[in-house]
Amino acid sequence: MTHPALFQAQCHEIISVVGADGETIVSSEPGVMVIGADTGIKGQIHNCRRIEIKGAFEGELNAGTVVVHRGGRCLGQVNADTAEVHGNLEGVIRVRRLITIRSSGSVVGNVQYGSMSLEPGGELSAEVHNVPPSLGGDFAIEVTRGKSVRITLADLDARDPDDKAEDLRFSVTRMTGGSIMLAGDSTRPVNVFTQADLAAGRVLFQHDGSSGRDARFEVIVADGKGATSGAPRSVRVTVL
Numbered sequence: 001m002t003h004p005a006l007f008q009a010q011c012h013e014i015i016s017v018v019g020a021d022g023e024t025i026v027s028s029e030p031g032v033m034v035i036g037a038d039t040g041i042k043g044q045i046h047n048c049r050r051i052e053i054k055g056a057f058e059g060e061l062n063a064g065t066v067v068v069h070r071g072g073r074c075l076g077q078v079n080a081d082t083a084e085v086h087g088n089l090e091g092v093i094r095v096r097r098l099i100t101i102r103s104s105g106s107v108v109g110n111v112q113y114g115s116m117s118l119e120p121g122g123e124l125s126a127e128v129h130n131v132p133p134s135l136g137g138d139f140a141i142e143v144t145r146g147k148s149v150r151i152t153l154a155d156l157d158a159r160d161p162d163d164k165a166e167d168l169r170f171s172v173t174r175m176t177g178g179s180i181m182l183a184g185d186s187t188r189p190v191n192v193f194t195q196a197d198l199a200a201g202r203v204l205f206q207h208d209g210s211s212g213r214d215a216r217f218e219v220i221v222a223d224g225k226g227a228t229s230g231a232p233r234s235v236r237v238t239v240l
Contacts, residue, residue: 037071053087070104085122096131097161114161132227133160133168135219141237146209148181150201156235158195158221167224168195173232177215177239178207195221205237213239 031049035041039055048063053072066080072087083095085105093099094112101107103121111126118124136157143149158168172180172191179189183202197203207215218232 035072037069068105093126094131131161133158133163133221133223133229135159135221135229135233139233139235141205141235142240143178143205143207143215143237144240146207148186148204148206150183151180151198151203151205152201153198156198156219158198158229160223163223163225165196165199166194168221170194170198170219170221173218173220174234175217177210177212177237178205178217180204180217181206207237207239215239 031047033045033048033051035051035053035055035057037054040058041056042058044060045051045057046060046062048061050065050067051061051063052067052069053074054069056073056075058075060077061074062079064081066074066078066083066089068074068083068085068087068089070086074087074089074091076091078089078091078093078095080095082097083089083093083099084102085100085107086102087104088106088108090108092110093107095114097114098117099107099111099113099115100117101119101122101124103119105119106123106125108125109127110129111124112129112131114131116128136159137153137155139156141149141151141155156170158170160168170193172193180191180193181188181204182190182193182197183204186204186206189206193203205215215237216234217237218234220229220232222228
């Protein structure tokens, strides 16, 4: 294997590194990078759609898909949407969706994942964590004074790769100027609703008729394992 070389790249660049024997050892087309066998790279790689490691990489890696081939080795900090491991992956690893450990693969370290597939023969020696949910949307609603408005997924949304919509529970606090209702039961305010309720269009904000121009509330979401989105986010309601 060649000696590790310091390396920093953005995967939207087109890169070709040729060894002394004329063999291409690192190649890239926009969004895709391949580290060849018998090649060691040390450094940072960012903004990859897909990276394939047939040799060795050490450092910080951010990509959509990471593939570590049989005989390949990746050591360091990895952030990816998906990962497929036939070789060795070690370090602080965050895979937002699916990490697949094939029969020849080995994963060691601190691993956060959305979902995991471990084939017979594959090795996992890691502190594993569920990826917590996150909040999305524009956190902004408009309502006519004294009326109600439906809260849409564009306003507020929960994202979690390994939990069903009905298992993602929103908790509402610090409400001013109104209340949250569920369609079909507009007489009883609620402080908890689910992503499934949002997706079905059942979640309403009911303005209380007060004279202020703004209302607001704070929200946090938790998954079925108890992990949360972190600090509460404020949703602003503009009164028309």
